Amino acid sequence: MAAIKRLFGGFRSSRAKKSDSESQSSIQWVVAGLGNPGEEYSRSRHNAGFMTVDRIAKAKSVELTRRRFKGVTAEVTLAEQPALLVKSQTFYNLSGECISAILGYFKINSDRLIVLHDELDLEAGRLRIKQGGGDAGNRGVRSIAESLGTTNFIRVRMGIGRPPGFSAEIEMEPGRQPKTEENKDYLLRPMTAAERQTLAPLLDRAASAVEAIAADGLEAAMNRYNQRA
Numbered sequence: 001m002a003a004i005k006r007l008f009g010g011f012r013s014s015r016a017k018k019s020d021s022e023s024q025s026s027i028q029w030v031v032a033g034l035g036n037p038g039e040e041y042s043r044s045r046h047n048a049g050f051m052t053v054d055r056i057a058k059a060k061s062v063e064l065t066r067r068r069f070k071g072v073t074a075e076v077t078l079a080e081q082p083a084l085l086v087k088s089q090t091f092y093n094l095s096g097e098c099i100s101a102i103l104g105y106f107k108i109n110s111d112r113l114i115v116l117h118d119e120l121d122l123e124a125g126r127l128r129i130k131q132g133g134g135d136a137g138n139r140g141v142r143s144i145a146e147s148l149g150t151t152n153f154i155r156v157r158m159g160i161g162r163p164p165g166f167s168a169e170i171e172m173e174p175g176r177q178p179k180t181e182e183n184k185d186y187l188l189r190p191m192t193a194a195e196r197q198t199l200a201p202l203l204d205r206a207a208s209a210v211e212a213i214a215a216d217g218l219e220a221a222m223n224r225y226n227q228r229a
Contacts, residue, residue, distance in 0.1 A: 027106045029083035031210055032099050034117040034140040037089045043190040045160045046092060049116040053085050055207040071098040079215035093139040096147030113153040114210055122159025127205050129222045130155050156206050
């Protein structure tokens, strides 16, 4: 009996390893939204990336409930391709710790990573897709580039504009003191209902852009979405 148990135990273990390997190799895209965990930040402008990932998840009838690699994830299909939605739980400025670990585990190239984030250098309501280039002071994007050792990933940049007196050198994560309270308030405070309503079309457009990148390719998506809405 013990020998039989060992035999079937080994068989199940082999099947489990095979299944895990198949799961690792099947993911074709990683879609990562940037933001800060915690209810106090959930309605802030700095969580636009999280909000967009949540929109995609809702459209796909899934929830990001699996916790791993310092993040929460859910598997979806984008343009008939398996994809992984990710919200890092490391706080914004350390997003690379989570995202680089996920790309390493699933053996995903950096050009199959789509990062969704707020962008101070874009006027409010504007959307731009780009690949590579500088981080424009966005410490979440910088963290990802440093962790991956490359900037060769796709970014869906959602314009939130700059508040009066904004400093480009602001520290943009909880626990670090920005140069003015106005800067911190603009990025991290909960938006009003009216402000959320104003932001909603941009989030919807960003979610659609992700699907377009997977379905039509980067260049076609850029030609379509980098125009003024």
